[in-house]
Amino acid sequence: xxxxxxxxxxxxxxxxxxxxxxxxxxxxxxxxxxxxxxxxxxxxxxxxxxxxxxxxxxxxxxxxxxxxxxxxxxxxxxxxxxxxxxxxxxxxxxxxxxxxxxxxxxxxxxxxxxxxxxxxxxxxxxxxxxxxxxxxxxxxxxxxx
Numbered sequence: 606x607x608x609x610x611x612x613x614x615x616x617x618x619x620x621x622x623x624x625x626x627x628x629x630x631x632x633x634x635x636x637x638x639x640x641x642x643x644x645x646x647x648x649x650x651x652x653x654x655x656x657x658x659x660x661x662x663x664x665x666x667x668x669x670x671x672x673x674x675x676x677x678x679x680x681x682x683x684x685x686x687x688x689x690x691x692x693x694x695x696x697x698x699x700x701x702x703x704x705x706x707x708x709x710x711x712x713x714x715x716x717x718x719x720x721x722x723x724x725x726x727x728x729x730x731x732x733x734x735x736x737x738x739x740x741x742x743x744x745x746x747x748x749x750x
Contacts, residue, residue: 656675656676657669657672657673659672684714684717688710688714688717689710692706692709692710696709
């Protein structure tokens with residue numbers, strides 16, 4: 606699992622510290638390029654426009670379809686990775702549930718899907734409880750250690 610990867614990377618990280626500054630520079634250049642790109646899109650589409658609209662109007666239908674398809678894949682992978690991470694956290698805390706990881710993941714996805722299908726107001730009101738709990742716990746952790 607992730608523990609073995611973390612252990613290997615921890616040992617090797619001391620040997621690769623000299624890569625940190627060039628890597629940070631590359632990340633800063635990339636962030637600058639993304640920021641400038643977003644500024645141009647905001648000025649060109651002040652009333653809003655998604656990736657599909659921007660790509661279609663600037664590069665044609667094919668580029669718009671690629672952008673839309675990429676967003677669909679991104680949304681699905683975000684759910685898959687987030688649910689897998691949550692299931693891993695649950696089964697790490699309660700090892701007897703590890704055999705039921707797939708079922709737990711499916712239940713979480715179905716639960717989130719049901720919340721989303723009920724509408725924004727219901728899902729937002731339900732999700733405020735864990736969000737506020739998380740924020741309060743972080744403040745308590747920072748305040749009291």
